[in-house]
Amino acid sequence: VAHMQALGMSVQVDAIGNVVATYAGNEALPPVMTGSHIDTVRTGGLYDGNYGVMAGLEVVATLRDAGLRTRRPIQVAFFSNEEGARFQPDMMGSLVLVGGMPLQEALAVKAVDNGATVSEELQRIGYAGKAPVGAPQVDCFVELHIEQGPVLEQQGMQIGVVEGVQGICWMEFSFDGTSNHAGTTPMALRHDAGVCAMRTAAFIAELVARYGGRQLGTVGALQLKPNLINVIPAQAVMTVDLRNTDGALLQQAQAEVLAFARQLAAEQGVRFSHRQLADFAPVAFDAALVTSVERHAQAQGLSTLRMPSGAGHDAQMLARVCSTAMVFVPSAGGLSHNVREHTDAEQLVQGANVLLQVLLEQAQRA
Numbered sequence: 345v346a347h348m349q350a351l352g353m354s355v356q357v358d359a360i361g362n363v364v365a366t367y368a369g370n371e372a373l374p375p376v377m378t379g380s381h382i383d384t385v386r387t388g389g390l391y392d393g394n395y396g397v398m399a400g401l402e403v404v405a406t407l408r409d410a411g412l413r414t415r416r417p418i419q420v421a422f423f424s425n426e427e428g429a430r431f432q433p434d435m436m437g438s439l440v441l442v443g444g445m446p447l448q449e450a451l452a453v454k455a456v457d458n459g460a461t462v463s464e465e466l467q468r469i470g471y472a473g474k475a476p477v478g479a480p481q482v483d484c485f486v487e488l489h490i491e492q493g494p495v496l497e498q499q500g501m502q503i504g505v506v507e508g509v510q511g512i513c514w515m516e517f518s519f520d521g522t523s524n525h526a527g528t529t530p531m532a533l534r535h536d537a538g539v540c541a542m543r544t545a546a547f548i549a550e551l552v553a554r555y556g557g558r559q560l561g562t563v564g565a566l567q568l569k570p571n572l573i574n575v576i577p578a579q580a581v582m583t584v585d586l587r588n589t590d591g592a593l594l595q596q597a598q599a600e601v602l603a604f605a606r607q608l609a610a611e612q613g614v615r616f617s618h619r620q621l622a623d624f625a626p627v628a629f630d631a632a633l634v635t636s637v638e639r640h641a642q643a644q645g646l647s648t649l650r651m652p653s654g655a656g657h658d659a660q661m662l663a664r665v666c667s668t669a670m671v672f673v674p675s676a677g678g679l680s681h682n683v684r685e686h687t688d689a690e691q692l693v694q695g696a697n698v699l700l701q702v703l704l705e706q707a708q709r710a
């Protein structure tokens with residue numbers, strides 16, 4: 345925000361903590377927006393999200409240094425809680441912004457770690473903004489981001505021309521059984537919540553292998569209670585992250601996993617419940633804007649690859665209200681959500697220059 349103010353931008357903070365800074369244009373036309381997120385997963389790296397925001401500010405600094413004002417205003421935003429690591433769903437700030445989740449519902453979500461609500465945390469950090477949350481009247485949205493996967497590096501390509509984002513399904517499964525003595529309880533008499541969770545995780549791995557294609561499945565969090573070596577787990581709580589570029593297959597995978605968990609819990613005499621934490625269909629970006637990204641990258645002599653995004657992004661939400669596209673730069677070793685996440689400075693500059701040209705073209709349009 346200090347960077348934004350130093351650039352002479354007007355800054356607004358909305359009620360879900362989204363921050364939108366505006367570099368005025370010459371005409372009162374709907375602005376062109378760029379940006380991303382500045383929250384990370386706890387074990388995240390430097391570039392996921394932050395890169396897109398800082399590059400957006402670099403674009404504005406470049407225009408200001410050149411004494412340039414475009415027809416349309418240019419906005420640089422960062423959206424709250426893109427990661428969804430403490431508060432589900434992910435992309436929460438941009439989802440509320442585009443009307444995909446009621447503000448009050450989002451403000452009431454409790455953190456998985458300490459139960460604090462989004463509202464309490466926004467107050468605590470001073471970002472419970474005054475600006476009302478409403479679908480932004482923006483002309484288009486372009487997000488620059490690291491790929492977070494291995495494709496560009498493996499194929500030796502410099503710029504990812506992102507055509508869309510795959511579907512994401514997040515669920516939380518709770519198995520409630522009976523804790524008992526690990527030494528005296530016959531296997532046939534157990535109501536083992538841990539076995540239910542772990543066999544469900546194994547089922548997910550088998551389902552992904554069976555589906556093949558672009559089906560992905562991850563069990564990232566699993567808590568056992570009482571979590572003691574000689575006590576049959578009374579409770580198991582696990583997260584399920586399923587993704588696919590094909591929305592129908594994703595729904596089918598979700599139904600299969602739920603059916604398996606329910607059936608197994610019933611067989612084991614264990615109570616089962618689940619919470620839907622995110623359910624976002626695949627999104628296709630605006631074809632003309634995608635082509636603009638490709639054209640400007642190639643005009644700068646950069647090699648390009650059209651590809652879907654494996655990770656969720658705020659662009660996935662903005663695509664609901666305006667023409668949207670994304671620009672990727674390579675991730676070293678395809679690593680992300682890992683402190684060793686890295687992209688070379690030269691590659692960061694290449695991505696920022698593509699962003700500059702795309703935003704210039706869009707902001708000069710009548």
Ligand code: HGY
Binds near residue numbers: 428435654656
């Ligand atoms: O989970 C995701 O894909 C994103 O990092 N929130």
Ligand code: MN
Binds near residue numbers: 381392
């Ligand atoms: Mn991100």
Ligand code: MN
Binds near residue numbers: 427655681
């Ligand atoms: Mn991320």
